[in-house]
Amino acid sequence: MFCVAIDGPAAAGKGTISRAVAQHFGFAHLDTGLLYRAVGAETMEGVPAVKAALALVPGDLNNPDLRGPEVAQAASKVAVIAEVRAALVDFQRAFARRSGGAVMDGRDIGTVICPRAEAKLFVTASAEMRARRRFQELAAKGLANSLEEVLADVKARDDRDMNRAEAPLRPADDAVLIDTSDLNIQEAVAVAIKAVTERGAV
Numbered sequence: 252m253f254c255v256a257i258d259g260p261a262a263a264g265k266g267t268i269s270r271a272v273a274q275h276f277g278f279a280h281l282d283t284g285l286l287y288r289a290v291g292a293e294t295m296e297g298v299p300a301v302k303a304a305l306a307l308v309p310g311d312l313n314n315p316d317l318r319g320p321e322v323a324q325a326a327s328k329v330a331v332i333a334e335v336r337a338a339l340v341d342f343q344r345a346f347a348r349r350s351g352g353a354v355m356d357g358r359d360i361g362t363v364i365c366p367r368a369e370a371k372l373f374v375t376a377s378a379e380m381r382a383r384r385r386f387q388e389l390a391a392k393g394l395a396n397s398l399e400e401v402l403a404d405v406k407a408r409d410d411r412d413m414n415r416a417e418a419p420l421r422p423a424d425d426a427v428l429i430d431t432s433d434l435n436i437q438e439a440v441a442v443a444i445k446a447v448t449e450r451g452a453v
């Protein structure tokens with residue numbers, strides 16, 4: 252059992268780093284943002300947030316429509332609700348304890364979900380850099396309008412995620428900070444793998 256907790260603001264590179272770390276060590280990966288996105292998507296259809304969170308099943312996470320910017324905003328709105336967060340805890344903790352090792356990325360993995368994770372990383376980058384990267388990613392899928400809109404979206408979510416009462420976005424005291432502003436993907440992944448190796452992963 253080995254849990255790697257990777258937290259940080261929107262579009263800092265957590266997803267790419269998490270997948271690469273999971274692949275390197277042979278661990279399973281859970282993008283916990285998808286849980287909140289799945290609940291947010293349900294609320295866009297009129298389902299009450301807590302009801303949607305309680306009814307969530309793993310298959311709901313496979314929907315490619317969850318990646319869009321409207322769903323991201325809806326996700327960060329349901330993510331402030333304590334009952335929504337509480338409904339998602341057991342699934343996340345069970346995933347963290349799986350025998351083959353787990354990498355989980357989100358906002359509160361190292362602070363709330365897995366405070367005893369063997370390795371914790373906090374991945375950041377400047378808001379402008381994050382917006383530019385997210386814009387390119389969304390534009391490639393035909394999902395983004397303009398860079399300005401993506402920047403506004405990223406800032407609105409950061410603000411909501413950092414200032415909520417319940418499990419706010421912040422680095423755990425024992426997290427390794429990785430600023431990816433001046434790193435390319437390979438460099439960021441190498442820094443992350445080194446940090447996780449130093450915490451004892453093989």
Ligand code: C5P
Nearest residue numbers: 283284285287326327330357358359408
């Ligand atoms: O990581 P992603 O951008 O997909 O997350 C969408 C939203 O879900 C975030 O803006 C945040 O509000 C919420 N979230 C959270 N806790 C997590 C993961 C995501 O509150 N562990």
